[in-house]
Amino acid sequence: MDQNFLHARIIHIKDAAEKSAAATNFLKYIRITTDLVFPRRCPFCDGYAEFGQLLCTTCRKKEKELLIKEPWCMKCGKPIREEKEEYCLACRTGRHLFTRGRSLYEYREFAPSIYRFKYEDRREYAEYFGKQIARYLGPEIRAWKPDVLIPVPLHERKLSERGFNQAELLAVSMGKALNIPVLPRAIMRVSDTLPQKYLDPAERHKNLQNAFKIGISSVKSKKAVLVDDVYTTGSTIDACAEVLLRSGAADGYFVTLATGKGI
Numbered sequence: 001m002d003q004n005f006l007h008a009r010i011i012h013i014k015d016a017a018e019k020s021a022a023a024t025n026f027l028k029y030i031r032i033t034t035d036l037v038f039p040r041r042c043p044f045c046d047g048y049a050e051f052g053q054l055l056c057t058t059c060r061k062k063e064k065e066l067l068i069k070e071p072w073c074m075k076c077g078k079p080i081r082e083e084k085e086e087y088c089l090a091c092r093t094g095r096h097l098f099t100r101g102r103s104l105y106e107y108r109e110f111a112p113s114i115y116r117f118k119y120e121d122r123r124e125y126a127e128y129f130g131k132q133i134a135r136y137l138g139p140e141i142r143a144w145k146p147d148v149l150i151p152v153p154l155h156e157r158k159l160s161e162r163g164f165n166q167a168e169l170l171a172v173s174m175g176k177a178l179n180i181p182v183l184p185r186a187i188m189r190v191s192d193t194l195p196q197k198y199l200d201p202a203e204r205h206k207n208l209q210n211a212f213k214i215g216i217s218s219v220k221s222k223k224a225v226l227v228d229d230v231y232t233t234g235s236t237i238d239a240c241a242e243v244l245l246r247s248g249a250a251d252g253y254f255v256t257l258a259t260g261k262g263i
């Protein structure tokens, strides 16, 4: 390689590094200024987080109580009572289309946070939640060797009403922390279904049949991790996993922020 060319390359690389350091500092400055003007809300109690922090001191201690502790179902990750059981009742008696999945928090006590996150536009919570999923569930997620994260989509109408898809924000934050690419348009929600919470399992299944279609990104031979806010009976995750598997995906795992207790 020519000496002058090499010298020019080194200057170019140094210049790019300095520019990126300046960009990082600038972003830090913006973040500090924004925190001063609009202090962040704690994702657990909605009080103000301390300056430069993502949650308040009290909730830093309380958070550990919300984390799902062993034993949990080896299939769906719901906490179960009996250590000797490998699976929860639902996974022992029914069939799921996903390979397996995990959730971070137990839903009951955590429900108000999810409500604010989704319905009171606390989209800022996603940064913290995504980081915590990566921190606590990261080793297991990495062991699955996933190629992509795919958020469970919202229907266009709901997306324009809410302005954001909480599952996509979680996936982006997780993806950044775990260095896994996110495919936000891999699955589309084509029918605007009734809220699942008012339906029994059979109705849920019917409600979700044909609700999802494969989107614009190719999932062929990919190991995918579906991302959503809450796991209830697994019917939504199953419906998405079915779409992925039918389109040639190698595997469909899932991660949700919260889940209910198993039996």
Ligand SMILES: [Zn+2]
Residues within 6 Å of the ligand: 042, 043, 044, 045, 046, 047, 055, 056, 057, 058, 059, 060
């Ligand atoms: Zn708090």
Ligand SMILES: [Zn+2]
Residues within 6 Å of the ligand: 073, 074, 075, 076, 077, 078, 087, 088, 089, 090, 091, 092, 262
């Ligand atoms: Zn289970």
